[in-house]
Amino acid sequence: MAEPSTAPGAIEAIAPGEHVEEEDDFATSDYDASSVASSSASLTSSVYQHAYENGRRYHQYRHGTYPIPNDDAEQNRDDMKHAMMLELTDGKLFFAPITGNPGKIIDLATGTGIWAVDIADKFPGASVLGVDLSPIQPLWVPPNLRFLVDDIEDDWTHGDDWDLVHMRCISPWLKDEVKVLRQAYEHIKPGGWIEIQELDARANCDDGSMTPDAPLSKFFDTAERAVKEFGMKFRAGENLRAPLEKAGFVNIECKVLKVPIGTWPKDKKKRLIGLYCKTAVSDMFGAMAAKPLRKILDPVEIELFLAAARKDLDDPSIHSYEKYYFWMGQRPSVEG
Secondary structure, three states: OOOOOOOOOOOEEEEEEEEOOOOHHHOOOOOOOOOOOOOOOOOOOOHHEEEEOOOOEEEEOOOOOOOOOHHHHHHHHHHHHHHHHHOOOOOOOOOOOOOOOOOEEEEEEEEEOHHHHHHHHHOOOEEEEEEEEOOOOOOOOOOEEEEOOOOEEEEEEEOEEEEEEEEOHHHHHOOOHHHHHHHHHHEEEHHHEEEEEOOOOOOOOOOOOOOOHHHHHHHHHHHHHHHHHHOOOOOOOHHHHHHHHOOOEEEEOOOOHHHHHEOOOOHHHHHHHHHHHHHHHHHHHHHHHHHHHHHHHOOOHHHHHHHHHHHOOOOOOOOOOEEEEEEEEEOOOOOO
8 A cells, every 4th residue: 555645845935025914914714613612511520520730721531541631722722723724624624535425423532522513514414423531522512413521442332333433633642543443443334434634743844944953843852752651652643554454444545734833834825724833833832841741851941942942933934844644544345
């Protein structure tokens, strides 16, 4: 099977001295995340309990499983990444080649539930389920959507015959990704699809404007070291072919898109995408500083380290970007 498709060519940068709108002048995206509320229905009070560490809030249910906060700041970052993804894909919620209207769709590690809400609106005849450790999903949702608080690494209890299983920005945090994928495989209907959407968690550069030892680049490398302390793989999204194959999936393909970090591109739409990504990365600094980075650095080191990375993040002469991977795999229609 072919390797991931080559990312598009280099993104054209703004020429030195060329005038463009300031970041504050960007029009609002067509994809509004503001309607996502942090409440849910039909849940016991115990799952609403939270733990607090270093000024950030974490889910209490299975506390420690996921070392990233679930507070408003993190929810806003999650929704911003969704808006960024829709701009990047021209509004596509998935790339898996599903024909017709899917009947059953499940979103594993749904987060705020914003993808699940959009997919339920897109396919009103489908039954949609979002599953997450945190009960932070909205109360008012399409009638064909429901949410469930559960650990997706537990034994599967979410029913069968799914047409599409969706996962996004969760692979790095899984302790046993093959188990999760194998369970998904076993409960997808024959001929159904899985799609996993992941950023590569790197500050890439094509034109030499950023060196490998630049603070922004080193942030991602240091974050990778930090999450290893929790038994997790920060860059799992780059290497999902083997886990998908081990789980039994066939027709595995990967679409790769470039996501600029910052408003340095010449193209206005790419600048908007870059603004979303820059803001998400900046917010990620705080999420990583609150817990994971403290495993390998002391608080003073973290403050100095992130100050240097933020300086790079705000420098329009640095033309960095992340890669967005869209992995697709199919359960065979007929199994031998």
